[in-house]
Amino acid sequence: MAAWRGYISHPLGFSFSAPGELKVEKGTYRGALAGARDTLVYSFVDDDIEYKVVVIDMSDKANDAATLLGEAEYIFQEDKKVLMDTFGRVDRQFGRKLTIDLSNNAGRATAAFYFINGRIISLQATILPATEITIPRRRRGSSTRSHSSRCRAPDDAIELPAPPK
């Protein structure tokens, strides 16, 4: 198992911890309300668990924050078996945490959703099907950081790189 390291993005206003090698990718997201969006994905794989932090820029529709976040949460669990759906809170940010079983025995995923500074931040961990599921593993130390609140990122947190052009 790889060591967990802290990562932080001052421009995006959040931090998290994850194991393994960091990859920065681009992705897409589509919601009826949000429309089609490019996403920025920080991903890691360790011990047959895929960790992803997905950032979706919604700054042009930030006034619809609550509904956009609700839509993202709904899409995540749509047509899946929901094992947990509860409040998620980091500092002053209220969000939600959901755990689902993926379709076709594709594994189990836990995700937390927050809306921070005009962006949806989703921290996801997916246990790949090769892994025997006993107790759902939880992401360790994931946190969001807003500029106005106390930073809980470790002192040696690595600044996240800019997205690929």
Added chain:
Amino acid sequence: MDVSGSGGRSSHDNGDACAGRWKSYINRQLGFSFMAPGEVKTDVGNFRGAIAGPRQTIVYRSVEDNIEYKVTVMSFLQAQAEGATLLGERQYMFQDRKTVLMDTFSRVGSGKDAVYGRKIVVDLPDNKGRTTGVFYFTKGRLISVRRPCFRPTAVLPRPTLTVSSIPSRSSFPTQSRVPSNSKPPSSNRIPFAD
């Protein structure tokens, strides 16, 4: 946005003797409508949240059969981008230290007009009854619909309407937006609380 289905109106009420007593109410300025039984009284109230801070609320209240139906509106026009957190805080406070019986997605409208919120059913402490709360944040306003049951003998709450749980998108009933230039038959304009 028609939040009537989210409120207390029971699907069992459709077509029964009670149905005739339900009336539509609309507030065009605040951009929502709802249905409630009996006479609706408008009042002002207060709310305080750690994030929301102290807020004055507009409360629309209707009582029938010992059941109080309440729609509360709070304005956050200057903090719309904080809507997700403000809504989350409101929902959290509603269920804090209570037994949560249900906490699920709620949606009014569909497609680009959809407004996502949550519907929560809790048992109040000390056997004080069961309360359903539905919460939305739209157009800078936090709208909550509550229907407490004050009867200690109540076994089950009346099942609440339509926009509650979302088993699947296809089966989700559409709550249509109130047209801006028309109002539903027999709907009543709800006054503002100054």
